[in-house]
Amino acid sequence: MLLKDSIYQGDCLEILSSCPxxxxxxxxxxxxxxxQRANSYGGIAPDAYVEWFLPISEQLFRVLKPTGTFIINxxxxxxxxxxxxxxxxxxxxxxxxxxxxxxxxxWHKKNCHPGxxxxxxxxxxxxxxxxxxxxxxxxxxxSVMVPVGDxxxxxxxxxxxxxKLRDNSKVGSGFGKNVSNWVGRDxxxxxxxxxxxxxxANKAHxxxxxxxxxxxxxxxFSQPGDIILDPFLGSGTTxxxxxxxxxxxxxxxxxxxxxxxxxxxxxxxxxQLSLFESTI
Amino acid sequence: MLLKDSIYQGDCLEILSSCPxxxxxxxxxxxxxxxQRANSYGGIAPDAYVEWFLPISEQLFRVLKPTGTFIINxxxxxxxxxxxxxxxxxxxxxxxxxxxxxxxxxWHKKNCHPGxxxxxxxxxxxxxxxxxxxxxxxxxxxSVMVPVGDxxxxxxxxxxxxxKLRDNSKVGSGFGKNVSNWVGRDxxxxxxxxxxxxxxANKAHxxxxxxxxxxxxxxxFSQPGDIILDPFLGSGTTxxxxxxxxxxxxxxxxxxxxxxxxxxxxxxxxxQLSLFESTI
DNA sequence: GTTCCGCATGAATCGATAG
DNA sequence: ACTATCGATTCATGCGGAA
Numbered sequence: 030m031l032l033k034d035s036i037y038q039g040d041c042l043e044i045l046s047s048c049p050x051x052x053x054x055x056x057x058x059x060x061x062x063x064x065q066r067a068n069s070y071g072g073i074a075p076d077a078y079v080e081w082f083l084p085i086s087e088q089l090f091r092v093l094k095p096t097g098t099f100i101i102n103x104x105x106x107x108x109x110x111x112x113x114x115x116x117x118x119x120x121x122x123x124x125x126x127x128x129x130x131x132x133x134x135x136w137h138k139k140n141c142h143p144g145x146x147x148x149x150x151x152x153x154x155x156x157x158x159x160x161x162x163x164x165x166x167x168x169x170x171x172s173v174m175v176p177v178g179d180x181x182x183x184x185x186x187x188x189x190x191x192x193k194l195r196d197n198s199k200v201g202s203g204f205g206k207n208v209s210n211w212v213g214r215d216x217x218x219x220x221x222x223x224x225x226x227x228x229x230a231n232k233a234h235x236x237x238x239x240x241x242x243x244x245x246x247x248x249x250f251s252q253p254g255d256i257i258l259d260p261f262l263g264s265g266t267t268x269x270x271x272x273x274x275x276x277x278x279x280x281x282x283x284x285x286x287x288x289x290x291x292x293x294x295x296x297x298x299x300x301q302l303s304l305f306e307s308t309i
Numbered sequence: 310m311l312l313k314d315s316i317y318q319g320d321c322l323e324i325l326s327s328c329p330x331x332x333x334x335x336x337x338x339x340x341x342x343x344x345q346r347a348n349s350y351g352g353i354a355p356d357a358y359v360e361w362f363l364p365i366s367e368q369l370f371r372v373l374k375p376t377g378t379f380i381i382n383x384x385x386x387x388x389x390x391x392x393x394x395x396x397x398x399x400x401x402x403x404x405x406x407x408x409x410x411x412x413x414x415x416w417h418k419k420n421c422h423p424g425x426x427x428x429x430x431x432x433x434x435x436x437x438x439x440x441x442x443x444x445x446x447x448x449x450x451x452s453v454m455v456p457v458g459d460x461x462x463x464x465x466x467x468x469x470x471x472x473k474l475r476d477n478s479k480v481g482s483g484f485g486k487n488v489s490n491w492v493g494r495d496x497x498x499x500x501x502x503x504x505x506x507x508x509x510a511n512k513a514h515x516x517x518x519x520x521x522x523x524x525x526x527x528x529x530f531s532q533p534g535d536i537i538l539d540p541f542l543g544s545g546t547t548x549x550x551x552x553x554x555x556x557x558x559x560x561x562x563x564x565x566x567x568x569x570x571x572x573x574x575x576x577x578x579x580x581q582l583s584l585f586e587s588t589i
Numbered sequence: 590g591t592t593c594c595g596c597a598t599g600a601a602t603c604g605a606t607a608g
Numbered sequence: 609a610c611t612a613t614c615g616a617t618t619c620a621t622g623c624g625g626a627a
Contacts, residue, residue, distance in 0.1 A: 062600050064600095106600085107603090112410050117397040121397060131428070135417070135434050137417055137502050137504075140599095140620040140621060141500055142601050142602095142618085143617075143620075144619090145603095145616090145617050146601090146602055146604095149501070150450070151500045152500070153502045155600085164389075166428070168427070218431065220430050220433030221434065222434050227599085229598080229599080229620080230597080230621085231598055231621080233623090458619080458620065460621075461619090498618080591627105593625105593626080594626080595625090596625105598621090599620100601617105603615105603616090604616095605615090606615100608610105
């Protein structure tokens with residue numbers, strides 16, 4: 030039996046087996062991409078990726094509540110000058126397991142990895158696949174509404190000199206017309222594209238994705254007190270986001286090194302939180 | 310035998326059959342989405358989409374030069390509260406036809422259609438799938454370079470100074486190369502995400518993509534004088550882009566109404582162009 | 590105390606070289 | 609022929625020391 034607000038070190042398939050059915054409200058994870066993180070996961074070969082992941086997604090299906098959501102952050106790598114198809118095949122295979130493929134959000138990365146090649150540009154986006162067990166899943170859209178002020182500010186920023194040239198678009202003229210759709214409203218709903226920067230590598234503790242990413246989905250698909258699971262915890266970003274939003278968390282990480290890092294970061298966060306609460 | 314700089318009205322499968330092998334340099338198209346444009350295409354059902362498209366992509370494979378590129382703008386629709394899988398299946402099936410799935414660009418729509426649903430947000434992106442016949446395809450990256458990000462303005466005021474030092478520290482053999490790459494640099498290569506407004510040049514119709522989209526790919530994957538094909542021409546945006554960039558075009562459109570619209574728009578553009586040329 | 594600037598560092602990919 | 613390793617390429621970001 031797993032405890033709430035805990036993280037476990039070990040193989041997620043093993044640890045998940047001691048988790049009850051219909052236990053968690055939301056799963057957010059970023060599994061190791063094919064051939065990445067070879068030291069902890071043995072570098073799953075692209076051709077073997079689906080086969081490797083399916084037993085895990087089967088367990089995740091079991092532990093997720095019927096109203097819950099599963100968000101998976103993934104991107105196919107280039108193999109032999111082509112995009113590999115393991116992500117496409119994974120979606121098709123998970124549907125056969127019973128998952129509903131509800132939506133595909135896009136993480137548009139503000140700062141992607143540099144590089145230059147004769148046949149392709151830098152990869153500036155990743156998939157955020159949303160899976161559900163039923164059509165009646167919990168979604169709290171109002172919690173992620175964007176204030177019109179911010180929205181306008183963001184759009185105006187895009188009209189800066191540089192961005193005008195970058196996009197080579199006529200937003201200048203078309204802008205007013207579209208703005209008029211929103212004038213008078215306090216908040217607007219976001220879209221299915223998230224435009225965020227990756228966390229910089231030389232930050233104190235870099236993570237695969239920025240904390241705003243799990244935070245956004247936690248707000249959207251859960252309520253305070255719900256349980257958030259991340260079976261590939263890494264440095265603990267998902268659990269950190271859960272704490273900061275008053276949700277319970279459950280984390281699994283196979284690598285001793287990442288586990289210790291996550292542990293210390295979470296302890297630090299918790300102590301700061303209780304310190305803060307005691308001073309109120 | 311098809312003529313350059315012409316558009317044809319009829320079924321693209323039929324008309325393509327009279328097109329020679331290895332004839333066109335670049336194909337850009339936005340095929341009718343499943344269940345859309347029901348009046349012209351009989352509303353292809355999502356489940357029948359792949360079956361309907363494969364004979365067409367087979368013809369396109371034949372008419373494309375070995376160094377050419379095929380760009381297809383597509384997005385799966387929502388069926389029964391799920392994203393349908395016909396696009397994923399189409400990619401897998403086209404690979405079996407011999408196509409290489411080189412890349413997936415994202416069109417991040419700046420101002421997407423407003424709307425609200427209980428279980429999803431507004432859809433602000435579409436796929437731009439790149440297929441090739443061989444790994445050695447033509448790509449002219451310099452033609453689509455964009456201004457460097459804002460960070461450079463604030464930080465690289467003394468760039469030349471820095472780069473001189475950087476270059477001097479290296480061995481003399483590389484002299485000049487690195488300097489020319491960086492001194493006075495104000496442009497960088499773009500990424501695989503295109504952030505464009507949905508606004509299209511002519512508002513008489515809907516569904517078409519903005520002309521900057523085909524223009525970007527025409528600049529990237531072809532040279533002046535090359536032949537650009539769009540087997541689902543619609544209102545003629547692709548051909549218009551080709552004209553404006555001094556490429557030859559070839560367009561096919563089944564709908565009489567769209568065909569006439571494209572024809573008049575192209576004639577107008579051509580006459581303006583020749584008028585402009587005669588005044589030089 | 591602000592602002593400025595040098596520097597290291599990436600969920601990367603390709604081509605060449607080596608075994 | 610086929611796999612493994614390595615160097616070259618690129619640009620946005622945060623930290624820390626300097627002005």
